[in-house]
Amino acid sequence: MADKRDYYEVLGISKDADDSQIKKAYRVLAKKYHPDVNPGDKEAEAKFKEASEAYAILSDPEKRKQYDQYGHAAFEGGAGGAGGFEFNFDDIFGGGGFGDIFSDLFGGRSSYNSNAARRGQDIIINLRLTFEEAIFGCKKQISFQYKEVCKSCNGNGAEKGSAPEKCTKCNGTGRVMMQNSSFFGMISNIATTCPVCSGKGTVIKNKCKTCRGTGYTSTKKTLEVDIPKGVNTGTRISVGRGMGEPGVNGGPRGNVYVQIIAAESREFVRDNLTLYSETPISFADATLGGDVKVKTVYGDVLYTIKPGTKTGTRVRLKGKGVSHPVRQNEVGDLITTLTISVPTSLNKKQKEALRAFDNAMKGIYDTKEKEDVESENTSSKTEKSEKSSKKKNFFKK
Ligand SMILES: [Zn+2]
Ligand SMILES: [Zn+2]
8 A cells, every 4th residue: 555645635635734624625525526426437436435535534533643643554454553443434424524524415315314303294185076076166074194292202212211222323323324344345335324223313122102112193183174166186275284294303293285186077178267068059050040058067058159150169158167276256268169960860750851951952842762862872972963062062151
């Protein structure tokens, strides 16, 4: 290890640099050379290792003293006054020196402060509604598990007379580095949650009988909730402020939300506050005009169509759509498409009437069997094509 660079040189600091200067220098280098930032770059990795090693030594007053006195020899097996120095992960990382830096570098991803107050999680309950329930609103009962801090152990999970003990794996920090045998192999391993205590920093030997060591008890709570008019799939309604999961370390509780899943309708297509539908009208009404029944979610309404209404005409019925879920007085419209329905089964009388009408349009007044056959075959391109095109023109009007 004779060609090892001087640690001060590695970090680019003077021999009398103070702790904050050492930290600052390492932070700059770690950020620049971290393997996460330079994936696959061997040179950057080597530089990162070198800087990490220098920092591990110089940030520790005792090791720094040894290094100042003996140089690299201080940490080479059996040599120097240190009597052989082994890198100890708990020493290096348990103290928080690296953890602080990595949390600075990676926005807290790598280290996790188990003592910080955190807001409890929200509880989100999916609620299925029919199409009508979503449009008109409804009352529903919802149930969920309401978690509370265990009263027997005050949430620490330990049986009366005992207490949680400091986790020996992580030395109470809640995080560990991957335990490679060599310090130089740890590089890609950033602090992770301690597998023994799940990041709590403590372990419970004698678990509380009430909560089985979880620190929480839960009871089923049922709420009656008012679903307003106009909700739709994806609408989230706050139904229990502060009734979500308990906070951690004095943080506030989360909330309870209901998230709507609304069924679709066969008759209406919903787009936000607007409803779309199709309304069949007879050929006679389309031609002569008349009152037609339009189905709406509020019941049938009569709509007067103008003579000569074409199939596909869209009609807007104001206020027959959906209420805004918050501004309940704001109501959308129904847009219905008028479609001329072609009768598929007619009785003899109806057929005769229709034939008579058709003939009247052509100026022919007699009805013959031959014509019946013809009318069922309008698409054939024979000598009848002239008549066929006449019919088509008529229907286009
Ligand atoms: Zn308990
Ligand atoms: Zn632990």
